[in-house]
Amino acid sequence: MHYLSEHFSSLFRDFGQLTTTGLAQGAIYALFALGYTLVYGVLRLINFAHSEVFMVGTFGAVLTWSALGLDQNSHINGVGSIVLYLLLGLLAAVIASGGTAVLVERTAYRRLRRKNAPPLVFLITAIGASTVLSELVGVLSNRSVRSSPIFVQPHDLIRIGNTSLTNVQLILIVTALVMMVLLDMFINRTRLGRGVRAVAQNPDSAALMGVNKDRVFALVFLLGGLMAGVAAVMYLMKIGTTRFDSGFYLGIKAFTAAVLGGIGNLRGALLGGLVLGLVENYGAGFFGTQWHDAVAFVALVLILLLRPTGLLGESLGRARA
Template sequence: MRGRGFPRPRNGAKGEKPVNFDALFGDLAQHTVDGLSKGAIYALVALGYTLVYGVLRLINFAHSEIFMVGTFAILGTWSLLGVADNPPIGMAIVYLLIGLVVGALASGATALTVERVAYRRLRRMNAPPLIFLITAIGLSLVLVELFALWMAGFFSGRGFTENRLVIGIPPLLKQETVLSVAGADITNVQIIMVVAALVMLYGLDQFINRTRYGRGVRAVAQSPDTAALMGVHQDRVIMLVFVLGGLMAGAAALLWNMRYGITKFDIGFVVGLKAFTAAVLGGIGNLRGALLGGLLLGVIEVYAATLTRSTWEDVAAFVVLVVVLIFRPTGLLGESLGKARA
């Protein structure tokens, strides 16, 4: 029955056009909406990569698992509350808000743990950057296997058993078309996703630019030593950026559960990879760049999948990434968390 490991290109049915421009341009507005809502999750996860990179100049490869933990924590809470399919709208909103809090807390706590376990001690010992890469990958593997072996079973209500299967999450909001713009049917969930991403970014942007804590983050990003001399507590700032990244990943986890209604122990891998790509595309270290990169990546993928097949979406995404990096090596908006304008 199964034939893993021997992928082979196939030609489709006769008469199938290899590149179908009609499909893309006939319904461009719809595909754009689909892409933006897909990219919203990339954008929120990308913020976590970008924040940590902006301050530490390190890629936190365990961030994908911070997102994955969020999806499971929300699933567990919902099943504990006995959420059934499509509850009345009032209850759905309550559940979603509870989900947001739980997801943010779980992901935030995981992010803190990651910082504590995989980063802090090494940082004190001035380990070279490569070491952080390995510890983060190691921790990420530990988290993935932890969930595969025990936690996924636990959160899906089957006790601490091995569960590597797709786990369904009850749909809370019935996806309905609420708006039609230029031929595109926009659903309630799609609106929530894109608006949520924009609101979260705006909040984060304001936090970094306007508050005392934010100033600390910018100071450490610009020059850790000078910031320390000026009385900025570096460890606290670093913990803060990890937590902020975790909160965003938790929010992304909620949107994920709402939109896709499934999770799995290794769900973080692809999302994390795409979000990291989005962060690089927009300019890693740049908050607005992460949002732009995420949304753009989502749109490119949907365009490419429509134009040819879904198989080609990754190819298109990375081709665009490479082309952008050739002309703008620091991404579309450049690295700028440390700069005055953030």
């Protein structure tokens, strides 16, 4: 009883701080998870190469900043300069991630889809594409750690008792929400988005109505890659380093977030990412940091036992406009 009382006391004492930290981490999971949920919602395919799409985005940003003469020791003065460099890095990241995602779709999946390959073949191909990308970047980078400049020095914006919200945490949370709203509006309110939802609901009927399935599939991969590129810059702002395998473990967390929220559901990916970030931090606050990852996956199993379709569970094809 004393053990439980002590840990509950620790959790309640740090509850506010664990919440803000969990939301910031969950925001990265959420954007990362959108790639998994978009592809699954339309193709019923788990694209395990998406973790490497994210990783390529981190390298795209870091190499761009390096080409501009910036490293982890650079001191950037002026809000305008900071915004400019961040936008250039973001542009490089989304181009690198989006281009990689489309390349994976064209080279690894399109021919299999046209041959009506069984799902297991797609799964093995996804794992192979993931390994190839990871090892290729590993060879080209000499498996070294690459560091990004520190654009925003963390400082408290709001402090209430033991709880503080930093400027970096606020940027991460707001960015995830804004990107989620923009993507949701694109899918539900644009002509291309209607094509995506039509193919997700019934590919054959959509084709009969004049929707080009191949273009829709490429668009879905591109959108997922763009979200991964934004997540890559957010990750660099929070962590500050990357390497050839940086996407692997984070990709597992993002996939967990997608399943937790209801894979195939865009809003579910956002909810699942935020919930996963909170659960991880609350678990670490109660059990200790060494249980940080275990608690998240235990929570996933428990939720899926009670609700196998995830928290929201609505497929992309049946999402309301």
